[in-house]
Amino acid sequence: MQTVNKIFVLSGPSGSGKSTLLKRLFGEFPSTFGFSVSHTTRGPRPGEENGKDYHFVKKEDMVAEVEAGKFIESATFSGNMYGTSIKAVRDVTEAGKVCVLDIDMQGVQSVKKTDLAPKYIFIQPPSLEVLEQRLRGRGTEKEEAIVQRLSASKKELEYAQENGAYDVVIINDDLEKAYQSLKLAIFGQ
Numbered sequence: 001m002q003t004v005n006k007i008f009v010l011s012g013p014s015g016s017g018k019s020t021l022l023k024r025l026f027g028e029f030p031s032t033f034g035f036s037v038s039h040t041t042r043g044p045r046p047g048e049e050n051g052k053d054y055h056f057v058k059k060e061d062m063v064a065e066v067e068a069g070k071f072i073e074s075a076t077f078s079g080n081m082y083g084t085s086i087k088a089v090r091d092v093t094e095a096g097k098v099c100v101l102d103i104d105m106q107g108v109q110s111v112k113k114t115d116l117a118p119k120y121i122f123i124q125p126p127s128l129e130v131l132e133q134r135l136r137g138r139g140t141e142k143e144e145a146i147v148q149r150l151s152a153s154k155k156e157l158e159y160a161q162e163n164g165a166y167d168v169v170i171i172n173d174d175l176e177k178a179y180q181s182l183k184l185a186i187f188g189q
């Protein structure tokens with residue numbers, strides 16, 4: 001299936017519905033999309049393959065590459081670094097697949113500094129009240145994390161209002177309608 005671009009960025013507040021929409025998209029078009037392989041400084045677990053599950057790298061190498069601007073995003077969880085490199089995205093498109101990056105606002109700003117030239121899509125909740133209901137309804141975060149996510153989401157919504165921040169804004173009120181809008185943004189008419 002032809003898409004209007006080879007790389008898409010999907011962003012939006014936590015709980016706005018990105019994973020829900022992407023799960024459906026990848027389910028309907030399983031051979032169109034490919035996943036970028038992340039880097040990590042943690043060791044491989046039994047059965048994990050280097051270059052497939054992760055690029056397993058030494059901490060000093062990853063720190064140097066992050067500093068050299070080779071990563072779109074990186075973060076440290078329990079002492080291990082994780083991240084998505086620009087090359088990992090290129091590898092997907094060079095394999096003939098379409099890459100969708102599900103990233104936060106910082107990741108979006110970082111992609112804008114690269115020459116990846118994706119189409120930027122923002123998934124917007126109908127309101128902050130509905131977002132809060134959905135986050136609580138999902139039941140995956142503790143109270144402190146919910147408060148943190150809601151506060152971050154205000155900044156994400158403000159950024160999305162800025163001129164030219166995103167090519168398309170999809171309001172995820174009715175899931176079916178939002179999904180149709182996403183398909184339109186990705187495949188065109």
Ligand SMILES: Nc1ncnc2c1ncn2[C@@H]1O[C@H](COP(=O)(O)OP(=O)(O)OP(=O)(O)O)[C@@H](O)[C@H]1O
Binds near residue numbers: 012018
């Ligand atoms: N249109 C919708 N109507 C009602 N509920 C929805 C809708 N879209 C998503 N949800 C629900 O809202 C919750 C949050 O959705 P989801 O987990 O997809 O968000 P997300 O943007 O991927 O969040 P995160 O960034 O934290 O991973 C889920 O429980 C999901 O089932």
